[in-house]
Amino acid sequence: MAAERDAVITGIGLVSSLGEGMAAHWAALTGDAFRPVLDTESFPPYPLHPLPPIAFERQIPKRGDLRQMETWQRLGTYAAGLALDEAGLKGQPDLLQRTELIVAAGGGERDPAADVSILTDLPAAADPESLLNQRLLSDLRPTLFLAQLSNLLAGNISIVHGVVGGSRSFMGEEPAGVDAVRVAVARIAAGQGDLFLVGAAAAPVRPEVLLHYEMGGLLRKRNWAPVWARQADGGGMALGTLGCFLVIESRAHAAGRGMTPVAAIASVANDRCRRQPGEATANATRQLAALNGRIDPAATAVISGASGAAAATQEERDWLAGLGMPVRAVATAVGHTMEPAFPAAMAIAAIAVREGRLFPPLEAAETPMPAPLRAALVTGWGHWRGEALGLVTPA
Amino acid sequence: MTADTDSQGRPIVVVTGIGVVTSLGQGVADNWGALTAGRSGIRRITRFPVDGLRTTIAGTIDFVKVTEFSTPALSEAIASSAIEEAIGMAAIGAKGAFPGPLFLALPPVELExxxxxxxxxxxxxxxxxxxxxxxxxxxxxxxxxxxxxxxxxFLFASVGETLADRFGTSGVPIEVSTACASGATAIQLGVEAIRRGETEVALSVGTDTSVNVEAVVRFSLLSALSTRNDPPEAAVRPFSKDRDGFVMAEGAGALVLESRAHARARGAAILGVVAGLGEMADSFHRTRSSPDGKPIIACMNRAIADAGLVPDEIGYVNAHGTGTPENDKMEWLGLSAVLGERAGKVPVSSNKSMIGHTLSAAGAIEAVFTLLTLRNGVLPPTINYDIPDPALPIDCVPNLARPADVAAALSNSFGFGGQNVSLVLTREPG
Incomplete structure (x- = not known):
């Protein structure tokens, strides 16, 4: 069965409100009566999953580098470092020089104080346009541009960790995170590379990030509830702070350097539709059919990337109900995270598959799985667009 | 008998449709005419008041109207125009049903x-x-x-999803941001997808309309922009001793990529070949190249090797050539190493001297222009080359277009964040 050009995961760098590293996440997910870590104070009425205590200098030792980044880039660069450590690549220039980097990038962190100060002064100005120019010239920090520029997460990973084989940043919320993984797996299968570092980060405890999704009417307000339970009163997204990077390499390459993989990525499919009722379901059904015969439903669980946003989450819930497999919604545990949502769900699936068991239900709507876990399906339905299905199998 | 696979046994990827919009105009014909006439598209910014700004010029696109201006709205409109032209030229797919995926380079999206x-x-x-x-x-x-x-x-996926809906591209569009190399990255992704047999056809597009007040201020604060505002058309001076920065510009370029086997089977006219891809990230600094030029040298060498060529076979270089003191110095250093004794003899010109720096779109637009250069046998000039820089003894095709029979060209794209991509484009053998 195992083939040389299979894609295997040899390193996971995961940081979320639950902590950092695979062990911390597994411990949190398997502990008695799971409770998420929530921040309801920073931006009420929005419940958010915050940054855990984190010593960035452990992965980003130079203060000069840290100063050049905002939280989003720091978190991603940190998670990338953890993944490289796990995969035994840290400080291996020969390997890092041919490690291909694919980042699903967000970015766009602003200086909120400058924004509102300018907005306050504009209405009274004799010439608002002229004042805007003046204020932008004096209030924007030159370094902030780079500290929030989308492709500079990848740039910082190159600078801090020396990953320089190639560098691609994809944009586009959840589907970008899916395609980062999908393209790496496809390139490995085709011999267009052996060694990839793939991932993303999200740092949404910021007013400008909340503003965007609030315009879309998509945020959960006040009563936090688990993803499926919250559908009873309108759903909504509780955004999560998270960094996730995966080292993905060909099975032969991993074996050649004596690495024991965490798990294998057997398949990643990504699709889209205009989200007319039933269209997303049709995509998912087709993706599942394409895995025909490759999964044993009695030994498979679903790690769902459902965002919590009502329409997509409810359609996904109904589709999942028809599969009859145990389901866990990642966003209940760590919040919904846009670009890193799919990589993080793949990471959690990989850990569970390696452990050979599914973690306990995160809420009443989820059922226990006493049987051993032999494979995990991973869904990645974007809150607006994109439907993805991944399959993680034992290494 | 023409082979459909390259020396490494991969499907050869050809270009069967191109489309372009820049400050020089809309469409391939107008752009090529202006480019070979040495005309500049740089003008005074009128989109917003420029009071107090150090740089007051840009290569804006003011002739395409959108109902409510925003960078994503105009980026989408001009990308649409370039795609329509490219698909029309390739004569492929039913209307609204392009038979391949979309790779779209565009600037990061942010509320304005x-x-x-x-x-x-x-x-x-x-x-x-x-x-x-x-x-x-x-x-x-x-x-x-x-x-x-x-x-x-203002979703990151908005422009790509809208274009995918409109042109019926297959699968999920991939939006790319690798700074000023984005357009070349979009081509790289399309070529790789065809080479690995994932698709026979792909649409690679770069679009950028970043001339809004905050973006101009941001680049200005990085001291990256030329402040030679008067006259606007003389501002971009690649390789000149008195170059003082780049000029932001808008534009879109679109390429229909296709396996040669697929193109020949349907009798499509082949405009050129994307023969080689090269990439190497730079870990030296966020905005500057390694002083030894190693990453850009490796990037160019990889592209040439990937094409199955040797540096002696490169007859023309479409330079990144931004006109910043740093870029042009480093690009010359890199070219000197790659071309060896031929450096200074191989013509190297900068489209940016006329169209400005179209940022995320540059790699795609300049690939389109490089294909036209090969096909038409005319090298577009580097304009505003009045004072040669003795440190850069380059043949930059100064000021006037020049006829030349070139079979293989290199197109460079280097960006902030250590992003380097080079493409080797060749003529379809007659």
Whole structure:
């Protein structure tokens, strides 16, 4: 069965409100009566999953580098470092020089104080346009541009960790995170590379990030509830702070350097539709059919990337109900995270598959799985667009 | 008998359709005419008042109208125009059913000042001493549902999804941001997808319309922009001793990529070949190249090797050539190493001297122009080359277009964040 050009995961760098590293996440997910870590104070009425205590200098030792980044880039660069450590690549220039980097990038962190100060002064100005120019010239920090520029997460990973084989940043919320993984797996299968570092980060405890999704009417307000339970009163997204990077390499390459993989990525499919009722379901059904015969439903669980946003989450819930497999919604545990949502769900699936068991239900709507876990399906339905299905199998 | 696979046994990827919009005009014909006439598209910014700005010029696209201006709205409109031209030329697929995926290079998307001000106005706060506006006020204004369309417009996926809907491309569009190399990365992704047999056809597009007030200020604060505002058309001076920065510009370039086997089977006219891809990230600095030039040298060498060529076979270089002191120095250093004794003899010109720096779109637009260069046997000039820089003894095709029979060309794209991509483009053997 195992083939040389299979894609295997040899390193996971995961940081979320639950902590950092695979062990911390597994411990949190398997502990008695799971409770998420929530921040309801920073931006009420929005419940958010915050940054855990984190010593960035452990992965980003130079203060000069840290100063050049905002939280989003720091978190991603940190998670990338953890993944490289796990995969035994840290400080291996020969390997890092041919490690291909694919980042699903967000970015766009602003200086909120400058924004509102300018907005306050504009209405009274004799010439608002002229004042805007003046204020932008004096209030924007030159370094902030780079500290929030989308492709500079990848740039910082190159600078801090020396990953320089190639560098691609994809944009586009959840589907970008899916395609980062999908393209790496496809390139490995085709011999267009052996060694990839793939991932993303999200740092949404910021007013400008909340503003965007609030315009879309998509945020959960006040009563936090688990993803499926919250559908009873309108759903909504509780955004999560998270960094996730995966080292993905060909099975032969991993074996050649004596690495024991965490798990294998057997398949990643990504699709889209205009989200007319039933269209997303049709995509998912087709993706599942394409895995025909490759999964044993009695030994498979679903790690769902459902965002919590009502329409997509409810359609996904109904589709999942028809599969009859145990389901866990990642966003209940760590919040919904846009670009890193799919990589993080793949990471959690990989850990569970390696452990050979599914973690306990995160809420009443989820059922226990006493049987051993032999494979995990991973869904990645974007809150607006994109439907993805991944399959993680034992290494 | 023409082979359909390259020396490494991979499907050869050809270009069967191109489309372009720049400040020089809309469409391949107008652009090529202006480019070979040595005309500049750089002009005074009129889109917003430029009071107090150090740089007041750009290569804006003012002849394409959108109902509500924003960078994503105009990026989408001009990308649409370039795609339509490219698909029309390739004569492929039914209307609204392009038979391959979309790879789209575009600038990062962020809420802009008109939208932010609209939210402030909707909050009912007077501003000034009457009442400071806070983000909580903006959030309250946002929550009424009146800004749903603004939310959609400023999603990162918005432009790609809209274009995918309009042109019926297959699968999920991939939006790319690798700074000023983005357009070349979009081509790389398309070529790789065809080479690995994932698709026979792909649409690679770069689009950028970043000339909004905050973006101009940001680049200005990095001291990256030329401040030679008068006259605007003389501002971009690649390889000249008195070059002082780049000029932001807008544009879109689109390429229909196709396996040669697929193109020949349907009898499509082949415009050229994307023969080689090269990439190497630079870990030296966020905005500067390694002083030894190693990453850009490796990037160019990889592209040439990937094409199954040797540096002696490169007959022309379409330079990144931004006109910043740093870029042109480093690019010459890299070219000197790659071309060896032929450096200084191989013509190297910068389209940016005329169209400005189209940022995320540059790699795609300049690939389109490089294909036209090969096909038409004319090298577009580097204009404004008045004072040669003795440190850069380059043949930059100064000021006047030149006929030349070139079979293989290199197109460079280097960006902030250590992004380096080179493409080797060749003529379809007659």
């Amino acid at each position: 000042w008109p939208q932010r001000r609209a939210l402030a106005a909707a909050s009912g706060c007077a501003g000034g001493s009457q009442g400071a506006i806070g983000y909580s006020d903006l959030l309250r204004a946002a929550s009424g549902g009146a800004f749903k369309e603004t939310y959609r417009r």
